[in-house]
Amino acid sequence: MQYLSALSYSRQRLTINYKCIQYTVLSSYWGIEFDTSMAKNSKIEWTHHTFNPWWGCERVSPACKHCYAETWARRLGLDLWSKGAPRRMLSSAYWRQPLAWDREAREAGVRSRVFCASMADVFESRSDLNPVREQLWETISSTPNLDWLLLTKRPQHVSQLVPWGQQWPHNVWLGTTVETQRWADRRAPLLLEHAAVVRFVSCEPLLGPIDLTPWLNPSKNSFGINWVIVGGESGHRARPMNPVWARHLRDQCEAYDVGFHFKQWGNWSPSDGLPNGHRTRILNGGTALAVSMTNVGKKESGRKLDGYEWNGLPLDHGDLMEA
Ligand code: SF4
8 A cells, every 4th residue: 555655655655665665675685574464562663572681770961851751660669860879770570571572573484673671771881881782692593583682872892892703793783873064973873883784863753953974975984874763852851953954854865775674753743734723833934944842742743744654664675785
């Protein structure tokens, strides 16, 4: 249905939806499928499971301003968000879950993705976390049917903290958050130092326009970025994401054959077609680029950009290596 609807949309959208088919074919190589029958215990659209080696962190950049993990922990009465605060460790039963997911994936013949971590940053540099990190590396090694997505805002610590050097395991994808151009300039080059099989960026919450093209072009980077996730902020203090920023990133991914995933608008959605009665904000007011955004809440705003869901996954790593 999605492919047919693209036929009547535009040539550009045709290409994208052809790529969706291509993703499905290439996903056989990766063992990834768009199979919704796969057990899923995470609400995050781009993963099947979420795993936290510990809880707790410290804010490092503007993306952390409304850290939902900190809010959630405080709601539970846990004080885990500062340099000196303790971290919350998880039970042995919790650590056995990935082994069960791995068995399930092997029996189903379909790989599962595990997002690590939603309540911490795996590359927070504290010596008391080193034993837990060791346990994480062992768990990753024991679960070859799972793809582990390590997403960090601290890519500068990766080299010191992983045991793999330039021989990364086949089941680890490395990602970094880039919320503005400043943070893209700082973190993307650090991400690309590592030979992870997939290198991805999460532009969530997207807080400004970003040009990723210096790092998307495989002819310039044999280890270029091969997956981009974009999303707006949720929560009652959310900052609106200008649709122009999201479209620009989608178009960059399209131009460089990079998987593009539009995760959500967050609380604020473009106002077109929405009923009155919600809070509205004009971005770029008084200019030709003015855009009206309405705070309708995450559920109502949905995850369609220009009428479509964008669920791209990384393309075949081999293509980049040949460049
Ligand atoms: S790095 Fe992640 S978990 Fe840590 S404070 Fe920032 S948003 Fe929260």
